[in-house]
Amino acid sequence: MTTLNQAGSITPPGSPPAPGAASPRARTGFRVPQRGRDRMAAPAAQPAVAPLLAVLRAVSPGRDETELLRGYEVAERLHRGQLRKSGAPYITHPLAVTIILAELGMDTATLVAALLHDTVEDTPYTLGQLRSDFGEEVAVLVDGVTKLDGERWGDQAEAETFRKIVLAAAADLRVLVIKLADRLHNLRTLGFQPEHKRGRYAKASQELLVPFAERLGIHMLKREMDDLAFAARDPDAHLAADRAVRSALRAAEPAFGPALGLLRPALAEQGITGRFSIRPRHLYAVHREREGDLAGLRPCDAARLLLLVDGGERDCYVALGAVHSALHPIPGRVKDFIALPKFNMYQSLHTRVISPDGDLLDVIIRSRAMHPVAEYGIVAHIREAGTGAATAERRDLVWLSRLLAWQSDAPSAAFLDSLRADLAPGDVAVFTPSGEVVALPAGATALDLAYALGPETGDLCIGALVNGRLTALSAELRSGNVVEVLTEPGGGPSEDWLRFAVTAPARVHIRRSLDRRLAEEAAAAGRRELLQALAGHQVDLLAAEAHGDSLRIARELGHAEVDHMYAALATGVLDLDDLLARFTGR
Known part of the structure; x- marks a missing residue:
């Protein structure tokens, strides 16, 4: 098969013009060939795209290449004038990513999206233009892998980009497959990056993208990504392993x-x-x-x-x-x-x-x-059942359902750490008394199982029966254990639980419950403080709440709820004298 190293050395014909601020269409006089009737009018393939077509014909013989050629022409013109760190024309990167996906046997929409995957992010081409030119399916895939604007999102950009990819993958797993192929090619060309960036990029790849490849079962990608990241993080150890294994x-x-x-x-x-x-x-x-x-x-x-x-x-x-x-x-x-x-x-x-x-x-x-x-992995199902499997098969990926269940509750600052924990290697399969199999990461405890069964079960749990024996919530579980979670109404998590909670769902929900409890306690304390102060001014706080005066004052101060205002008072964010003046009209 053609490799990406070969693709990476391809030089598209023609001298690229100097990049400018104008739209690529205006700059080049380029009109995107239309779909439908105009498909037959698509230009003949350039020599640069020959390796991709060779792979496509070997893996998926007989497939219509017209849309793929049109996608390549658009991508090549939009990226013309842009260079990789290696000095190669930028188009070599999306072309190489597409070759990886073609080797996997992915469908045409995925291949076209791979060719265009950086256009919205790195050129004036908009998602709306892409949707008009290539249709909704390709646009959804490209949007799913497009990074969020770093200037707009700041320090939250990386975390929110990964959250966006996860949510997009929930609708269509092909988004994640494209992202993995993109990362694989970037790892293959990591040697052109400054030395101080290589280790950091490789570490992030092994902590987030390699586990995603494993979770999707795409071991062909996972193994190479692992080895390339290993080589970047510890070149000497990689060389020693290579020699010993050979x-x-x-x-x-x-x-x-x-x-x-x-x-x-x-x-x-x-x-x-x-x-x-x-x-x-x-x-x-x-x-x-x-x-x-x-x-x-x-x-x-x-x-x-x-x-x-x-x-x-x-x-x-x-x-x-x-x-x-x-x-x-x-x-x-x-x-x-x-x-x-x-x-x-x-x-x-x-x-x-x-x-x-x-x-x-x-x-x-x-x-x-x-x-x-x-x-x-999932690619085999997509190839066998068609693109619909990219959506349907996600129901069989329990880890994805679990990830979706907790991600919305994790703030940006904690999201990546929680994601790393959720994707940690290891696989423990335990049984509930009803025979349900629950997969957990290595080192997971009875508390983690409780939260895997649902946030309500987790918050109310008090212990567990493991193989019929009473154990603490901190007990580490082993594959094959039959575990019954014991709950009690009125219970709730404690700060101590964070010491032995391993999984992201457990940690996120425990922190959320503790934060909610602290907020409730702060609101109660603030209300008591205000109640006592207003009593000296002959103002009935209960009446003010009943008539809506408290809510009106809270919103004037920028708080959506009265309890938020009370909590701000208790924590010193609001000054008591200023609040009294608003309630007494002084």
Whole structure:
């Protein structure tokens, strides 16, 4: 397949004019080719777009290319005169992003949106013009990935941009897929950025975008993004991991040979057919698992065996039994992601066995039908079911529903930290007494489960029964635990809960409840203070409230509610003498 590195070196024909403040249409005399009848009048493809068309024809043969060529012409003309940090024409970036998405097999609307994804942000082209030229579907996708204006939003711009992407992804997951491809290409070209920016950009990528790729199950993107960010954050460790893994993989085939020699007849004896392959692990995963100690890295540490079974779920379980009959299994190391799929719809059986040479060997078993989703996640569903899956499949992504449930309550200052916590790696699956499966991040507690079941359950919880035994709310949960949350009317969160709440929903709702309680207490204190002061002036506060005088005064002072005015008095924001003067008319 064509790679982005190749695309990044492409130079569009023609000398770019100097950029100016005028509209690109006025500057170039350019009229966007119209849709419908004018499609056939779209110009022939420029040489620069040839790599994209080659990928499109290889992955999606027979697809109409007219709209894609029109999108490229518009993007190239709008970005003409703009340069990347590398000195390459800017169009090489949206073109490269589109090639990534074409390699994934994304639909035409997504590819056109990828070509145009920076036009509204970086050129005078407006969203309204784009909508008129390319239609509502493309406009929604471009709007979803367009950053908010930094001058207008200030320090809140990054957090609110991510909130915007999350909300757009809730309506159409293709927005997030475009954003991931955009970030992947920026990571591939990160070497052209100043050194002080590389580490910060890579860190943000690993904390936010890589987890999003994993949550959508797009492991093809996730693995490369992880390794590129790793290289930028710690070049020496990345180089060491690369050398160690390459060295180990050179001996992979002879190292795995004896195990395969036992596995193949064991599977044949059970009537199971399929294909084994040696799957290298990505560098960052090896580095993290070994905690940087790569001395003596063996082929079994650098790669795993993948078995694609010809058959369904039942055949996968039969294959697991055959693997365990041929090679001694390690107790407690079987993970069944078929019966309990991961949060990103991933399905496979994982097991660890002892090879004939005494090495610990990881084996992954899945059916051929499961394989596309295991590699491409939501993209596989979109390709199979059409663009409607980009909306429909989000119902199966519990993590997205959970994120949407708390994001509106998180202020900008706390949103990114909460998002990082919510996207943290790890996957714990616990059961409620009714049999409902709830996915939580590693380290989650019974309190986190309570809030995962709903804010009301969380606020009223007082303890939990884990596998029938009474435990504290701070008890850390393990996969397979059956947990019943105990509640009590009139209960409420305490400041202490923030010490062991792990998930973003729990932390956001606890802070919100505590802030609401503090505001209520401040309002009550302010009202008492004003009541006592007005009593000395023979003014009845209760009557003033009943007649609407208190609300009128509150709004004159800029407070939407009377309680807000009382709280401002209690906290010293309002002066008591000034407030008395308004109530007494003095």
